[in-house]
Amino acid sequence: MDNERLFYLHLDTPVGKLLLIATSVGLLRVVYPTENGDEILGQIARITRLSTLHAHNQLDDAATEIAQYFNRRRQYFDIPLDKRLTQGFYRSVLDQVVKIPYGTTASYAAVAATTGSPKATRAVGSACANNPLPIVIPCHRVVRSDGSKGGYLGGEDAKNLLLDLEKTP
Numbered sequence: 343m344d345n346e347r348l349f350y351l352h353l354d355t356p357v358g359k360l361l362l363i364a365t366s367v368g369l370l371r372v373v374y375p376t377e378n379g380d381e382i383l384g385q386i387a388r389i390t391r392l393s394t395l396h397a398h399n400q401l402d403d404a405a406t407e408i409a410q411y412f413n414r415r416r417q418y419f420d421i422p423l424d425k426r427l428t429q430g431f432y433r434s435v436l437d438q439v440v441k442i443p444y445g446t447t448a449s450y451a452a453v454a455a456t457t458g459s460p461k462a463t464r465a466v467g468s469a470c471a472n473n474p475l476p477i478v479i480p481c482h483r484v485v486r487s488d489g490s491k492g493g494y495l496g497g498e499d500a501k502n503l504l505l506d507l508e509k510t511p
Contacts, residue, residue, distance in 0.1 A: 348392045349400035350383055356412050356507075357500040360477075362401050365392065368422030369404045371474045374496040390426070408477060414507065417444035419478045427474040431457070435469035442483040445508040449487040463487075471495055477504065 348370070351362045358375035363383060371386060373379045387394050403421050410416035428436055438456045442448045450463040450470075459465070470481035476495050482504040486492045494501035 346392055348383070348387055348390065348394045349397040350394060351397040351401040351405060353405050353408060355408065357477075357496055357503055360408070362397075362404050362408075364397070364401050364404060365390070365424045366400075367424035367426075369401075369475060369478060370424040370427060372408075372476050372478060374476065374500065376495070376497050376500075386427070404478075411477065412507065414510075417508075421478070423475060423478065425475075428469075428472075431459070431462070431465060432469040432472060435466050436473055436475075436479050436481070439470065439473075439481050439484060440479050442480060444480075447483045447485045447505070450484055450492070451487050453484055467492070480504075483508075 346366050349364045353360045353362055360375070361373035361379035361383065362369065363371040363373065363386060371382065373382050383394060407416055407419050407421050411419070425433060434457045435453060438453050450466045451460070454460050454462045454466045457466070466484070470484050471493065473479055473481045473495065476482065482494055482501045484492070491498070491501055491505070
């Protein structure tokens with residue numbers, strides 16, 4: 343698109359201030375405070391060759407839906423997503439992760455099986471660790487086969503908060 347740009351917005355949430363990055367296609371990236379948001383925004387701008395523009399209303403729907411999620415008024419997301427940052431097997435993993443119902447978890451092995459690659463549990467872990475759309479694509483719902491929580495891009499506290507939020511009525 344000729345006039346396509348990257349839009350960004352900072353959003354205060356219970357897991358800290360998230361950086362939301364979108365294109366005209368949809369939400370492209372959710373950046374946790376544990377990451378370097380300025381660096382990530384710059385990298386995405388270089389990769390996509392798009393200029394950045396602080397969001398006016400481009401991210402209103404994403405911000406609203408994420409706020410609703412944290413207020414327990416939303417269990418899934420309807421916002422359009424721009425998935426260009428994920429390809430191949432990682433994309434197929436994230437396409438399966440988004441199907442894990444709110445308030446439940448699935449093991450890395452179970453997700454691997456749904457992709458048709460049952461032995462690819464480590465690759466599932468890598469796909470989750472590199473999920474550009476955490477919270478919206480709920481990789482926090484993927485846990486180890488022994489029931490322990492495993493790692494998370496936003497950190498252990500964020501994963502615990504998200505899992506607890508979904509289990510509390």
